[in-house]
Every structure is written in structure tokens, then in C-alpha cells.
Amino acid sequence: MIFPRLTASETAIAVSGALWGLYWIPVRHLDARGVGAVWITLGLFVVGLALLVPVLLRHRPARAALTPRMFATGLLTGGSFVLYSVSLVLTEVAAAILLFYLSPVWATVLGRLLLAERFTGSRLAALGLGLGGLWVVLGGEGGVPLPRSSGDWCALIAGAMWALGSLRVHQDATVSPVAHTTSFFAGGATVIAVISLLPVMSGPAPVVTPGAAAIVVVVAVVTIASMGGILWGVRLLSPGRAGLLLMLEVITGLVSAAVLAGEPFGIARIIGSVLIVGAALVEVLPSTGPRRA
Numbered sequence: 001m002i003f004p005r006l007t008a009s010e011t012a013i014a015v016s017g018a019l020w021g022l023y024w025i026p027v028r029h030l031d032a033r034g035v036g037a038v039w040i041t042l043g044l045f046v047v048g049l050a051l052l053v054p055v056l057l058r059h060r061p062a063r064a065a066l067t068p069r070m071f072a073t074g075l076l077t078g079g080s081f082v083l084y085s086v087s088l089v090l091t092e093v094a095a096a097i098l099l100f101y102l103s104p105v106w107a108t109v110l111g112r113l114l115l116a117e118r119f120t121g122s123r124l125a126a127l128g129l130g131l132g133g134l135w136v137v138l139g140g141e142g143g144v145p146l147p148r149s150s151g152d153w154c155a156l157i158a159g160a161m162w163a164l165g166s167l168r169v170h171q172d173a174t175v176s177p178v179a180h181t182t183s184f185f186a187g188g189a190t191v192i193a194v195i196s197l198l199p200v201m202s203g204p205a206p207v208v209t210p211g212a213a214a215i216v217v218v219v220a221v222v223t224i225a226s227m228g229g230i231l232w233g234v235r236l237l238s239p240g241r242a243g244l245l246l247m248l249e250v251i252t253g254l255v256s257a258a259v260l261a262g263e264p265f266g267i268a269r270i271i272g273s274v275l276i277v278g279a280a281l282v283e284v285l286p287s288t289g290p291r292r293a
Contacts, residue, residue, distance in 0.1 A: 009236040012229035013245045019226045021097070021252025024088045025260065026219050035206045037089040040216065041082055042196050043208075045189035047220040052182050065179035071187060073172070073180070076165030077231070078188025081223075082195070083158035090151025093257035094269060097250055098134055099155035101276065106163035114167060126244060126279040133275030136268055166234045166242055173235040180231040181224065250276050 006014065030040050056063055087096040112119060169180055234242045254273050257263045 007236075009233035010241075010245055013233035013237070013242055014248050016226035016229045016233075017246035017248040018252045019222065020246070021249035021254075022256055023085070023219070023223075024093045024096075024253065024257065026215050027085060027088050028093075028261065030212055030215060031089045033209075033212065035208065035212050037086045038192065038196050039206055041085040042189075042192045043213075043216040044085075044220050044223060045078070045082075045185055045192055047217055048185040048224055049182075049189055051220060051224060052178075052185060055178060056182060059176065059178050062176045062178035062182060065175045066182060066186075069168075070172070070175065070179060070183040073165055073168040074183030074185070074187025075191060076161045076168065076187065077180075078184045078186065079191040080158045080161035080165055081184070081227075082188050082192045083154040083161070086195070087151040087154035087158065090154060091149050092263055093261060094254050094263055095152055096155040097253040098272070098276070099152055100159040100162070101130070101247055101250060102134065102156065102159045106160055110163055110167050122282050126282040128279075129275045129282060130244075130247075130279035133272040133279065136272035136275060169231055169234045170238065170242075175235070177228055177232040177235070180235070181228045184227055184231065185224075244279060247276060247279065 027037060027040055031037055084096065084100050087100075172180075230242075230246070233245075237245075250273060254269065258269075
């Protein structure tokens with residue numbers, strides 16, 4: 001029997017991406033109970049930083065690596081997650097996920113321009129499938145697949161920020177994953193703190209119940225684990241390849257949204273999703289090779 005071989009770093013990114021596809025569930029749950037996405041995200045990053053402090057106190061190399069360059073990278077990676085989180089309540093889950101996943105396209109282009117990566121046949125095929133899928137899903141009713149709301153724009157900008165941020169993480173491959181994860185939370189906390197000061201974005205501060213606080217803590221723990229896995233893997237893989245592996249979020253996100261949120265999942269969305277998932281498979285399978293069980 002033949003299975004594709006995935007390295008440990010590839011597996012970490014793929015599993016974390018699948019978890020990201022379910023992130024919308026606690027966000028929408030809390031938003032429905034009066035805790036807006038901005039406040040949810042602010043709590044997530046504050047709790048995440050608090051949980052990372054004891055780790056930093058015991059990890060001297062990570063503390064030493066927290067340079068201004070690392071903070072700039074964190075503003076990109078953490079800021080990307082912030083905008084993505086906010087987009088999940090400002091637009092459809094499917095639209096947020098798919099607009100964010102323009103990032104593999106941009107990451108591949110950045111890899112070519114800044115890392116001198118070659119445009120191989122499989123990479124070009126993957127990009128064509130991915131863009132084709134986005135076109136079908138967002139323009140499935142005959143419209144031009146461009147952002148139509150503030151949530152769409154947040155997701156689109158988040159994808160661009162993630163592409164550039166993951167490229168910088170890849171360039172700093174010798175830096176500790178703990179430092180990368182901390183810079184992610186520090187940068188994201190900074191971005192969401194600024195956004196929370198804008199009344200038009202945040203609204204009044206909510207009354208947080210013990211149940212809501214518990215959900216935020218659990219999500220923060222899962223985010224630390226998954227983001228640590230992603231940032232560890234991104235250090236070892238090219239940004240384009242890492243971005244395509246993260247497309248497993250598309251599967252879990254679209255399916256869970258269709259089942260649990262009642263979002264439309266017609267033929268256009270099915271075809272588009274298949275094309276996007278196919279893009280990931282075209283990129284990953286040829287280079288991992290077969291393994292006989």
C-alpha cells in the first residue's frame with residue numbers, strides 16, 4: 001500500500017492548519033453572546049502572552065532572540081491572525097478562509113523573488129488550481145471575485161501579511177520556535193490593542209462571564225500549540241509549500257461551516273474547494289514521494 005511521506009515539520013503544519021479551520025466555532029459562539037471578535041482576539045493574545053512568560057523565563061535562547069526584527073515578524077504573523085479572526089464574524093466563514101488562502105500564491109511569488117525558488121511544473125499547476133478554485137467560489141454567481149465587505153478585506157490583507165511574515169520566519173530558521181511563537185503573540189497583541197482603541201471596530205467592552213473566559217483560555221492554549229507547530233515547520237519549509245500545506249484548513253473550515261453554521265455549500269463552492277485542495281495535493285505529493293507500508 002502506498003502512502004505519501006510527510007516530514008515532521010510538514011505534519012505539524014498540516015495538523016495545525018486543520019485545527020485553524022475550526023477556530024471560527026468559538027469565535028462565532030462568543031460573538032453570538034455579546035463578546036465581539038475584537039475583544040475575543042484581544043483576550044486570546046493577552047492570555048497567550050501570559051502563558052508564555054513562564055516558558056520564556058526558563059528558555060534563555062528564546063529571550064535572547066526577541067530582537068526588533070523578531071517583533072517586526074510578529075507584527076506580520078500575529079497581525080495576520082488578528083485580521084483573520086476579526087474577518088470570521090464580518091463575512092462568511094468560507095469567504096474568510098478562501099480569501100486568506102491567496103497567501104500561498106503570494107508566498108510562492110515571494111519565494112521566487114526573494115529566495116530564488118524555481119517555478120516548477122507542479123508549483124505552477126498548484127497555483128493554477130488554487131487561483132481557479134478561488135475564482136469559482138468567490139465568483140460562482142457570475143460576479144468578479146473581489147472583496148465585497150470589510151470582512152473580505154480583512155481576510156485578504158491577513159493572507160498577504162501571513163505570506164510575508166512566514167517568509168521572514170523561514171529566513172530566520174535558526175531562531176528558536178519559542179521565540180517565534182512569543183513574537184507572534186507580542187505582535188498580535190500590539191495590533192489588536194490598537195484596533196480595540198477604535199470604537200468603530202471594537203464597540204463597548206463586553207461583560208465577560210466565567211464560561212466565556214474559560215473558552216478564551218482553552219483557545220489560547222490550542223493556539224500556542226498549533227502556532228508553535230506552524231512556526232517550527234515554516235522555519236524548515238519554503239513559504240509556498242508551507243502555505244499549501246495549511247490549506248487543510250480549507251477542508252475543515254468549509255465543511256464545518258456548511259454543517260454547523262448553515263452556510264451555503266452549492267456546486268460552485270464544492271468545485272472551488274476541490275480545486276483548492278487539489279492545489280495542495282499537487283504541490284505536496286510529488287516531492288514527498290511514496291512509502292510502502
